[in-house]
Amino acid sequence: MNDGGVQIHVNGRQVTVAAHDTDMTLAEFFHERMDLTGTKVCCGIGVCRACTVGTRNRPDALMEKTLACTTIVSAIASQHIYTVEGLAEGSTLSELQQGFLESFSFQCGYCTPGFLMAASAMLDHLRQYRIDTDELDAMIETWVCGNLCRCTGYVKYIAAIRKVALLQIKGGA
Structure with missing residues (x-):
């Protein structure tokens, strides 16, 4: 991207993150820009792990745990992120x-x-x-x-x- 923004993939969807949002935490970005409020923030410093999301550096990689309250968007540029909203398929729970x-x-x-x-x-x-x-x-x-x-x-x-x-x-x- 020309403006210093990044691309990420959230629950299978490619998302363009504007440069002014790349220093937001994942939790902030999900809540404020994507209306994905399932990821919770409790302690805000990565201790309680309520904010855990899944990440993959490529679609076929194994999913890893990532703390959304302490990870900024620019740190996971081009990665695939999975939130609790992405677990169900339509109205069918995982x-x-x-x-x-x-x-x-x-x-x-x-x-x-x-x-x-x-x-x-x-x-x-x-x-x-x-x-x-x-x-x-x-x-x-x-x-x-x-x-x-x-x-x-x-x-x-x-x-x-x-x-x-x-x-x-x-x-x-």
């Missing part, structure tokens, strides 16, 4: 979202998008790197242990993630 609902995983729901995106990145890695079921709890801990829930819903979040991951491991999906 398997993980459905698992969260069925397990009654959340109370207030504020931290839920961060847990969903961290777990989505984990499931993406699980598709690539097969593990034995006895290694699953350690993998879940690695991927979502840092996400904070003020309502202390950890047991139900982990149960839902475990259930979906086990189906993926057994189904080979």
Whole structure:
């Protein structure tokens, strides 16, 4: 781009970011410029991880976790970013979202998008790197242990993630 702006891809859509917006955090950009308000900001310094989104440096790369409250747009130029709004297909929830609902995983729901995106990145890695079921709890801990829930819903979040991951491991999906 000529004006110093950048291109990013958000939930599969190419987005042109104007130069004056490239120093915004991802969370600010999603909320203020794209009307994507599912990504939550709580602590604002990357500790609680409520703002977790998924990123890929190219479409076929594995999804990584990225903190939207501390990552500025210019730092992820040309990358592919996935927010909680991109998990469902139309009105059909993703398997993980459905698992969260069925397990009654959340109370207030504020931290839920961060847990969903961290777990989505984990499931993406699980598709690539097969593990034995006895290694699953350690993998879940690695991927979502840092996400904070003020309502202390950890047991139900982990149960839902475990259930979906086990189906993926057994189904080979």
